[in-house]
Amino acid sequence: MKKDFLTLKDYSKEEIKYLLDLSGKIKKDKNSYSKVLEGKNIAMLFDKHSTRTRLSFEVGIKQLGGNSIYLDSKKLQISRGETYQDTAKIFSAYLDGMVIRTYSQEIVNIFAKYGTIPVINGLTDIYHPCQILADMLTLKEMELLNKDLKFTYVGDSNNVTNSLIIGFSKLGIDITIGCPQKYSPPEEIIKYARNQKEGSKLNLVYDPVKAVSDADVVYTDVWLSMGDEKNKQKLTDLKSFQVNYKLLKYSKEEVKVMHCLPAHRGQEITSEVLDGKNSIVLQQAENRLHAQKALLVYLYAN
Structure with missing residues (x-):
């Protein structure tokens, strides 16, 4: 059964601690994880401007041996009326996973519901769980x-x-x-x-x-x-x-x-x-990369 990362509500205390521990291991020894996503294609569907989220995911996927595909929703058939449900099914046929950065949480939920691949919430108007993983990692390190x-x-x-x-x-x-x-x-x-x-x-x-x-x-x-x-x-x-x-x-x-x-x-x-x-803002920003790499390994490596 697939596992998504839509909100921290869906994750237990033990799972969060595991991700933080894994983040630290990957940060210290990135070479040991350089091929865990080999052959995996992960799309990044973004509706909002992004610096840290886009860079950290693109670099993270590459460092783990995977391939990232950046998609602007304005250039997809979604912008011309194709439903999110149909798009989710098509994405699932081509891809191993996806990261979504958008306005409505409902869009992320639809992709998770109708698709068969793990979905990561890269940011919505009501949740930003990837950021909080990095924040927790930063606090743990200190x-x-x-x-x-x-x-x-x-x-x-x-x-x-x-x-x-x-x-x-x-x-x-x-x-x-x-x-x-x-x-x-x-x-x-x-x-x-x-x-x-x-x-x-x-x-x-x-x-x-x-x-x-x-x-x-x-x-x-x-x-x-x-x-x-x-x-x-x-x-x-x-x-x-x-x-x-x-x-x-x-x-x-x-x-x-x-x-x-x-x-x-x-x-x-x-x-x-x-x-x-x-x-400690720069340490926070750097840890977006390491925390998200742990998330990618957790969701897509097995």
Whole structure:
């Protein structure tokens, strides 16, 4: 039976830990995995602009011995009315797997439902599970991924926030979300996290200073996601949640700052912080490659 990677909801604590361990092994010894995808063809169907997701998957597939095929949906028959269901069946006849980066989660779900090949969610409007695997790997490398971690996300609640909440709830690690109340995570995500058996706490805090108080890690993301660029009111509403050194003085002295990139310097984070000694952003970005290679091996090598 095939296994997809649509959301971290579908993965157990043990599976997530296995992927993180495998990521570390591949990162240390990439040559031992250089032929595991030999003969495999994996398509990358993208509706959204991409730097890290496209590069990390293309390079990762190649380093594992596979072949990647980049597809722009605007140049496929999908754009002329062919259904996603039919496209999924055709892709399954030609390919061994696919990565989808699109707007609606429903599109990813359709490909998974009607296709017979494993599907990876490269990003949708509500989930970004690949990013969170890389984030967890980064925290694990710094020996921070444990139940003592004080982790705060500040800013706009989005696909990254949703996936962080789900992932941390699976591992039993507390997470604080700092944002204006009207930008809180969806109620469905909140309920899901609070119902997990691992016993982690999800704290919603509407004051930025209280949110980052004594934090080990402060994470932020863009305030205006793709497709949301005209929402200028959000910039005003979120202004006090900018990650700058004035705010970080309330966190621990050695606080680590995370951002999934791309960053809008001067909006959600200052250049001083992004480029500063507390930033582990570049390590995060590099780990997209290693975490996704582990995912590719897990789904396609056997």
